[in-house]
Amino acid sequence: MRKSQYRTRKAEENSSSLIFCPSLSLQHSAGFTLIELIIVLMIIGISLGLVGMFVNQGASNLELKRVTKEIATTLRYARNQAVSEKKVYSFVIRESDGTYSLYAADTAEHNEDDAAQSVMNRTLPDKLKVNFDERGEGSLRIDFFPGGNSTGGVIDIRNQADRNLLVTVNRLTGKVEIRKNLNSY
Numbered sequence: 001m002r003k004s005q006y007r008t009r010k011a012e013e014n015s016s017s018l019i020f021c022p023s024l025s026l027q028h029s030a031g032f033t034l035i036e037l038i039i040v041l042m043i044i045g046i047s048l049g050l051v052g053m054f055v056n057q058g059a060s061n062l063e064l065k066r067v068t069k070e071i072a073t074t075l076r077y078a079r080n081q082a083v084s085e086k087k088v089y090s091f092v093i094r095e096s097d098g099t100y101s102l103y104a105a106d107t108a109e110h111n112e113d114d115a116a117q118s119v120m121n122r123t124l125p126d127k128l129k130v131n132f133d134e135r136g137e138g139s140l141r142i143d144f145f146p147g148g149n150s151t152g153g154v155i156d157i158r159n160q161a162d163r164n165l166l167v168t169v170n171r172l173t174g175k176v177e178i179r180k181n182l183n184s185y
Contacts, residue, residue, distance in 0.1 A: 064159040067128055067157060071157070076176050078090075089144045090103045132153065145174075
């Protein structure tokens, strides 16, 4: 019998456990204490809570981007239709009830209630707030004319985390752009 085999066999005979490890004595058991398990569970709980907060913020920001793109698309559609159909298209957004609409009429002197044809009505999500540029009065109306120009305006769309995006409409060209407000990010 070789020396290594002899040592292994001798260790197995002397040990009451199945695995011989000289660094462990019989007084210490191989396992975790209750305090160690509680600390690990607390670390896991805190990290899951933090991940949940960031996921919720991400969903709020996604909704902000989605609604902003939807409004910008509606404004671009209004400009294109005004030029192609030789009509005046009016985009009206109301802060009070959180809705926006698109109307078509032959002249710019129309109201939403009379000779204007309703093209689209949508509701903004409750979690988003809409602010306007200097016009204030609870609603904003942007008219698009057959020549491609518009009355222009800025729509500030803001979520609950106070992040916002701006939709701007150029008065001369009717071009619609989405901009980040550098103060909110």
